[in-house]
Amino acid sequence: MDVLSAAGRQKRDDRDDGDFYDRPRYVTHADDAFCQRLTTLYDELMAPGDRVFDAMGSWVSHLPAADLDYVIGHGLNADELAANDRYDEWFVQDFNEDQSLPLGDEAVDIVCCALSVQYLQYPEAICSEFDRVLDDDGAVVVSFTNRMFPRKAIRAWRSASMAERSDLVASYLRAGGLTVTDRIAEDGATDPFYAAVGRSGTTH
Numbered sequence: 001m002d003v004l005s006a007a008g009r010q011k012r013d014d015r016d017d018g019d020f021y022d023r024p025r026y027v028t029h030a031d032d033a034f035c036q037r038l039t040t041l042y043d044e045l046m047a048p049g050d051r052v053f054d055a056m057g058s059w060v061s062h063l064p065a066a067d068l069d070y071v072i073g074h075g076l077n078a079d080e081l082a083a084n085d086r087y088d089e090w091f092v093q094d095f096n097e098d099q100s101l102p103l104g105d106e107a108v109d110i111v112c113c114a115l116s117v118q119y120l121q122y123p124e125a126i127c128s129e130f131d132r133v134l135d136d137d138g139a140v141v142v143s144f145t146n147r148m149f150p151r152k153a154i155r156a157w158r159s160a161s162m163a164e165r166s167d168l169v170a171s172y173l174r175a176g177g178l179t180v181t182d183r184i185a186e187d188g189a190t191d192p193f194y195a196a197v198g199r200s201g202t203t204h
């Protein structure tokens with residue numbers, strides 16, 4: 001099911017996304033309060049031994065200290081991914097070119113997608129893949145704030161309010177076959193903390 005129109009998927013800069021992420025950026029893409037809040041949320045959802053897929057990742061993953069079984073990273077910049085000391089393995093793939101994940105069915109317990117969903121032109125297909133690779137009692141966590149690279153964010157995101165973005169993310173998860181079990185919207189003095197949690201539709 002399509003959530004976005006063709007116009008809504010457009011980016012101002014339609015050149016190859018890989019070129020934009022060609023050089024590593026060893027920065028964080030939200031303030032410390034956001035990153036700590038995300039770690040707290042992950043900590044609530046994760047258990048020792050969990051298998052984690054960190055989609056659209058970089059050199060930091062905001063993961064809690066939990067003793068995870070393994071963490072698979074993904075992103076567009078190999079240097080950033082190689083510098084991430086939580087990853088057991090990682091791969092580079094442009095999700096706007098190829099939405100098929102090289103992971104098996106039910107291969108992970110938690111899918112993380114932090115501060116990046118605004119760059120997806122085909123989020124429905126990506127969420128469908130998140131659902132496929134997720135184990136029955138697992139969770140997908142999509143988090144975001146009000147920051148973005150405007151050239152690379154899709155039009156539907158750029159023109160939306162934070163409340164509308166929260167609705168968009170929930171629609172993406174549902175379009176992928178997931179059930180939205182939690183939505184967080186915390187506005188304050190720091191970077192706003194927004195997240196949605198999706199679970200496999202078969203068990204929730």
Ligand SMILES: C[S@@+](CC[C@H](N)C(=O)[O-])C[C@H]1O[C@@H](n2cnc3c(N)ncnc32)[C@H](O)[C@@H]1O
Nearest residue numbers: 017029056057058075076094095096114116119
């Ligand atoms: C703002 S950073 C967030 C990185 C990390 N998740 C974090 O929390 O710091 C956005 C990430 O999205 C990834 N990304 C952007 N466009 C992408 C695309 N077309 N396909 C796959 N990944 C993409 C890049 O690798 C980049 O690291």
